[in-house]
Amino acid sequence: MKTKSFNIFFTSLLLLLSAQIYADEAPQASPNLGTTVLNETDTFKAFGGKEGLVKIMDDFMINLIQDPRTKPFFDNEKQTFIKAMLVEQICEILNGGCKYPGRDMATSHANMKVNRAAFNALVESFQFAMDKHNVPFTAQNKLLAKLAPMYREIETTTGDAVPPAALN
């Protein structure tokens, strides 16, 4: 009897402890998110929440089309869709309560060839958009640290970049 009550007590304690640990953990990421979810929400707030992300993505897309290095990749009918997907993806990464419903990074970039120059050009356009919306540098880098390793799936060439239209 003594052993049994001790076991119950011990199991309850373990459950309580693990519940405590999991309470601090970030939500489980959507299968195609491509990274983990931030375990805090201050960065999401620094981006102005989901409304902030929508505004940043609008300017981001304008920058991408102004830049000749990225224009061929984004100057097409998919702009609205891409912006909406980016908002969902980044909102989820920043622990903003969203669920990214899109494809994984390898699949969504399968019909184009992205090189490092194009990848970095996109990062620069994104930084300009975040700057314009006064996202603090530290918050920007918290997000970029989540996005940067995606170069492994997105970059598929070390040669010339090839936009989707040219491959279709």
Add this chain to the structure above:
Amino acid sequence: MHQIKLPLSICAISIASLLLSQNSNAESMSYSNKLLLTGGVSQVEGAAGGGLTPWAVIGGYGTNNEIGGNVHYTYAKTGDYKLDSYGLTVGFYDRFELSIAEQKFDVNNLRKKVDAALPGAIGRNEISQTIIGAKVRVLGEAVLDADTWVPQVAVGFQYKKNHDGDFVKSAVVGAKSDHGVDFYIAATKLLLDKNLLLNSTLRFTKANQFGLLGFGGSRHDNYQPQLEVSAAYLLSKNVAIGAEYRMKPNNLKSPANDALFGGANVVELKEHDAFDLFIAYAPTKNISLTAAYVNLGNIATVDAVGADFGHQDGVYLSVQFGI
């Protein structure tokens, strides 16, 4: 002046031809697509890095299918010495780096003091050396691999030829050679979510005061491992502040102390480690400016003639132009 003009014009021509060759192939060639400041700045020996230490980054703004490069001029002034340095750094495909630098070390203050007691012992106002460097990135991606602790790692060498061999090998200094090769391995990691860049470099060297006082000496004439560490905090995309510490060997013991002064430590050549505190600013990818406080400790002190030069610290300024 003649000496400084020629290599500088070579640098200018090289960088101009680099720009032209890329522009003429504008259809297929692109350039300057690395992110701002991620190629480091030219360190004092010409390699891409911080101010004092080479980092694992490849100089210039070229990505893995581009060539980048820059020219730099560096001026350092401590209490009693002055260093002018300029050179060219070229990065190929974010993989290889070649560099050449010319250093001129002004020892006029020391000469004036020493000449009063021992005329002609130094016999020159400056010591110069040429440094040719090469570096290859062997693994890692310092900036983008933000989800792992694996750093970017590069190995390199710096061949140094001192042009005042007759002096540095004389009985006053006692270096064993006027040329030498430093070998190093560098690891660089950007902790992007913390705005922090860390670097650690292990150098095997026989160089005295970077090679300005030759290589090897009466105390040691063997390769010794020296650790060099840097930390930089990014304040924004184009401004970084940081600190560096560079260990240096202590090879020299002036043969003149035994030969002329009965073993008394009259000519003190004890070498200290160096450190700096820097700020680097890159308004565009074509220009970067570095300002630092630098501390080199003792270089050469001759108390007997009033050359109490044991604590050399001062200002370090560097400007770099490139693509």
